Structures are given as structure tokens and as C-alpha cells.
Amino acid sequence: MSDLEPVTAPRDWQFASLASGKPAVAGRPDLDFSLTHTRGLVACAATKEGAIGIDAETDQRAIEVDQLMRDVCSPGERRDLSTREGSDKTSRFLDFWTLKEAFLKAGGLGITADLTTVSFNLVGDRDIALSAPPDLARPNSSFQICRCPGQWRVALAVFGEVDARDIEMSLSANRSF
Structure with a gap:
């Protein structure tokens, strides 16, 4: 957030919840942000233009795609998944899931x-x-997925004048503290 508003020190940010439960910057309807986490990864996306959503999943997540896809996937997505097997099927399901969450x-x-x-x-x-x-x-909805193969996928959704495909995302498995 401080990258968007360098005059505001990190400790000075105030947050609140919208009626929907979505976290928001208190008193700043011109700013929107979204948070996500999964095993080994935390991500935040922020914008001054429109609305933004981000979601991440680890590639190591074990799931029962055939059971979940009935409640999560559209008929077209289920057709796509029916042409895939094994890890390819799981990967595509997680693409759909993270995009929907974002x-x-x-x-x-x-x-x-x-x-x-x-x-x-x-x-x-x-x-x-x-x-x-x-x-x-x-x-004006736009989307992108960023991957760190074998680690995570992060989906980004943007509503507004900014195109999600123009936002640079990078993921690194390197750990530094």
C-alpha cells in the first residue's frame, strides 16, 4: 500500500471491513486491495483505479477434482476438465478455482x-x-495467472481501466527474511 501512497508510513494505515466483509482502507474509497495466502506464499494486490482481487494456491494441494468440480465449475469448465487427467486436471481445476476466488x-x-x-x-x-x-x-474485467512451477499459481482479477495483463507479477521460491 505504501508504494501507492509513499507519504503514508506503513504503521499509519487504518483498515476496516465493508458491509460485505471485504477488508478496505479506512476512509479511502479510492484505494482497493486484496490479500491471499497459501502454503509458503503471501500476496497482496492494490490499486487506485477500480477494484482488484487476488488468490493463490499451492501446486502441492491434494484435491478430489471430480467431487469438487460439480459444485465449483460451469458446464464449459467441466468439459475442459473431462479432457484432462492426473496432475494436468488438478492444475486446470486450480486455475479455475483461483480465478473464481480472485x-x-x-x-x-x-x-x-x-x-x-x-x-x-x-x-x-x-x-x-x-x-x-x-x-x-x-x-472492464481482466484477468491473469502467474506461476512459479511446482510451487504456486496466483490469479489476479481487475475491474476498471487497468488491464490485469499489464500488471507485472513475479513469484519466487527463494526465501529471505
């Missing part, structure tokens, strides 16, 4: 929406299309 966080919705009505089509990590019902659709 999308819901950017909208301040939490997991209150029917996730099967939100559908992503991925041609690549930066060529991502969204289909959502009118009550969930947001103008």
Missing part, C-alpha cells in the same frame, strides 16, 4: 455466488475470458 474478491462478494454460473475460458495465462450472469458481471 473474481469474487474483486467484487467484494466472498463465496456467496453460485460458482457454477461463473465460467472462465483459458487460452493461456493472459488470454482469459469470463462469462457470468448479469448480476455478477463487471465492466
Whole structure:
């Protein structure tokens, strides 16, 4: 946050919750941020333009894709997953999951929406299309996924004039304290 507002010292930031429960910078409707964490990774995204959401998952997460996809994935996403096997199937499911989480966080919705009505089509990590019902659709939505292979994936959702594909994200497995 202090990168966006260098005149504000880190210790001076004040936070509050919106009615939806989404954390916000107190008294600063012009700033939006999102937080996420997974094993070995913490990430934050912030913007002065529009809304932002971020979500991360570890590549080592063991999940039952066939059980979860019925409640999480749209029919198109389930078709995509049906063409995949093993770790490729798990990886694509986690792509969908992190994109949906980032999308819901950017909208301040939490997991209150029917996730099967939100559908992503991925041609690549930066060529991502969204289909959502009118009550969930947001103008000027853009998305990207950043990966540290064998470690994590981070999905970013941006609503507004900034394009998520223009935001530089980098992940490193190097640990420094």
C-alpha cells in the first residue's frame, strides 16, 4: 500500500471491513486491495483505479477434482476438465478455482455466488475470458495467472481501466527474511 501512497508510513494505515466483509482502507474509497495466502506464499494486490482481487494456491494441494468440480465449475469448465487427467486436471481445476476466488474478491462478494454460473475460458495465462450472469458481471474485467512451477499459481482479477495483463507479477521460491 505504501508504494501507492509513499507519504503514508506503513504503521499509519487504518483498515476496516465493508458491509460485505471485504477488508478496505479506512476512509479511502479510492484505494482497493486484496490479500491471499497459501502454503509458503503471501500476496497482496492494490490499486487506485477500480477494484482488484487476488488468490493463490499451492501446486502441492491434494484435491478430489471430480467431487469438487460439480459444485465449483460451469458446464464449459467441466468439459475442459473431462479432457484432462492426473496432475494436468488438478492444475486446470486450480486455475479455475483461483480465478473464481480472485473474481469474487474483486467484487467484494466472498463465496456467496453460485460458482457454477461463473465460467472462465483459458487460452493461456493472459488470454482469459469470463462469462457470468448479469448480476455478477463487471465492466472492464481482466484477468491473469502467474506461476512459479511446482510451487504456486496466483490469479489476479481487475475491474476498471487497468488491464490485469499489464500488471507485472513475479513469484519466487527463494526465501529471505
